[in-house]
Amino acid sequence: MSDATPPAPGPDRPREEGLVAGGAHGPGRLRALTAIVLDTLEDAAPARGGPLPAGGPEAVARNTLARFDPVLPEEGIGPESALGDLVRAVAEGAADPADPACVAHLHCPPLAVAVAADLAGAALNPSMDSWDQAPAAGVIEEATTAALARLIHPTALAPDALITSGGTESNLVALLLARERATPGTLRVVTGSNAHHSVHRAAWMLGLPAPVVVACRDGRIDPAALDDALAALAGAPLLVVATAGTTDEGRIDPLPEIARVAERHAARLHVDAAYGGPLLFSERLAPLLAGLEHAASVTFDLHKLGWQPVAAGVLAVADAGMLAPLSLRADYLNADDDTEAGLPDLLGRSIRTTRRPDALKMAVTFRALGRRGLGGLVEHCVRTAQEFGRAVDARPGLRRRPGDIGISTVLFRPAAADALPDEAGDAVVAAVRRTLLAEGRAVLGRALAEDGDGRRRLWLKATLLHPDAATADLLPLLDLVTAAADRAAADHAAAEAPAAEDTDAPLAERLSP
Known part of the structure; x- marks a missing residue:
């Protein structure tokens, strides 16, 4: 057998060894490929010549497609050429948030340290749905979410937080948790005309009545209008959704007044602070979010004023017991006997199953910069x-x-x-x-x-x-x-x-x- 001719490359044998990014030899291979990526990125910005390519959608589509036609060739062109072509295409055709003239959206330039951490996460590829796929990454996520929960709910007895894909998922889960706790009757959501569209979409996805929309003054919820709307819904379980940092204007709703109105009508309060939440990092600016501590749940994004690569969303809750409806058993991921034996249960930490280790880049950034x-x-x-x-x-x-x-x-x-x-x-x-x-x-x-x-x-x-x-x-x-x-x-x-x-x-x- 030792003298036998090795089988020719084919569908059951890769053409070359060392294809993966992990393991003992993966980093060396990754280092060479990463150099191609970085060199290409360095060349692409001057070639683009501005914050985005000129010519509009047709020109961008034409120039981009020209670099990878056909998409799926019969024979591959090799990782070096493929990387060079496609990275150049996406970089020369990018709307680059690192350019000072790229200011349209809540779309931040990510910090280099966070991008480097994201590379490590991608190479190791832990999946955050069971301990045996993410032993250390699970510990990092638990510690990071605990720190964020304490930042957002500093006086709560048992706060907790989940990692999400962003504000849309956070708002969806917040409405889901409120729906599951609503008794008796159907949850009614009340929000301002300034609310993010994801609040309305979440209600639709969850089979809830369309949110009741109350008037705003100067881009902020009018507490008097909110009071009237809640009074008209007396007897129904209620959820008020306020905003701390509206998408269009960056307005912060009057949270202390809203919290008092909500309490008077026995309504729970959720605050979408996807934009404004990171003001809490600043001792000088944190008072702008006074009243946030009264919210049962808070949406908080770090791919906006947190400079993380997408995605880096968070949903914080004042009481960890609110997360109970997310619990789920799948024997191959969190069997009862495994959990009883001490293996952490990660499945109830998200509405998703497979998840990237997004907490890693957050944790690295927190350690690097501090509050x-x-x-x-x-x-x-x-x-x-x-x-x-x-x-x-x-x-x-x-x-x-x-x-x-x-x-x-x-x-x-x-x-x-x-x-x-x-x-x-x-x-x-x-x-x-x-x-x-x-x-x-x-x-x-x-x-x-x-x-x-x-x-x-x-x-x-x-x-x-x-x-x-x-x-x-x-x-x-x-x-x-x-x-x-x-x-x-x-x-x-x-x-x-x-x-x-x-x-x-x-x-x-x-x-x-």
Whole structure:
């Protein structure tokens, strides 16, 4: 047998040894491949030339597909070439949140230390659904969730927290837990018009009645309107969902007043603090979340103001007993006798089965920076937003939404849009955003919000999450917006001039780049 010719490569034999990332020899192989990734990433940003590629969706699709056609070739081209091609495609075609001009969404540039930790997690690939797949990773998750639970519910007797994929899953699980504790009758959810869409989707997914929506003032729930809505639902089990950091404006609902109203009507309180929760890291900013301690459950994200790679969501509860409905037995994962013998049961820690070790990158970041370091980064973003808002106020061609700045979100619009009727002005704002996207020069968001006169208008949105971008790095955005607004206003004037031929075409289309 020792003299036999080895079998030729085939479906039952890999073409080369050392394919996996783990084990004794995996890191060496991974080191060589990682070097290709890092070199390609380093080259791609200058090649892209801005915060996102120019040309719009068609150009991006064409350029991206050209690098990996066919997707599934008959014969592979090898890991080095495949990595080089695809990483270059995704990097040159990225909307890069590390670029100061990429400020549209709650989409942060991840910290290098968190990305490095995520690489380790990917290489080891623990699955967080049973102890024998994730012995140490399970310990890290338990310790990390315990620390977050104490941060969010410092006075609770038995707080706990779960790792989720983000705010949408956290809100879904919060409504699920509230539904399971609702007696007698069907749970009624009451929330503000400022609530994240995931609250409504969660109610639909769980077979609950559509949430009752109460009015907001200045982007925040009106406690008096909430009081009236809860009184009208007297007798039903109630869940109030408040928001600490709205997606469009960064507004924080008046949590102390909401908590008092909820208690008066025997309603449970859930707070969606996916955006604002990390304010707790800062001693100076934590008071903005006063009242959060009264919530039965809290959504908290670290892939926003926590600078973690997606995904890094958390759902914290004031009482660990609330999590009991998630308990589940699957003999191959958490058999009774295994649990009795001391093997930890991980299956009841999520509505998912297979899960990545997302707590690892959080734990590494916490250890690396500490609460003070994280708080300093949060304060930097809040301070930068205030400075950016003042810069907008100082520009004659721009106007900021009246009122205070919400966390690190600044809404503004060109004055040229204000000189037009509402619909035409909003079309100019939309055209400015799309023009800068198509040119690859800036990624600004959009938000409909009330103006000082009470009318809803379209605003450009800058969500500032960069942990070390200075205000000076952001000022060129204002020049880009002003120039694009002048062009959009001129296009509008030309289109409206002498009885434009195509007056049936929507103005937004006529102003599209």
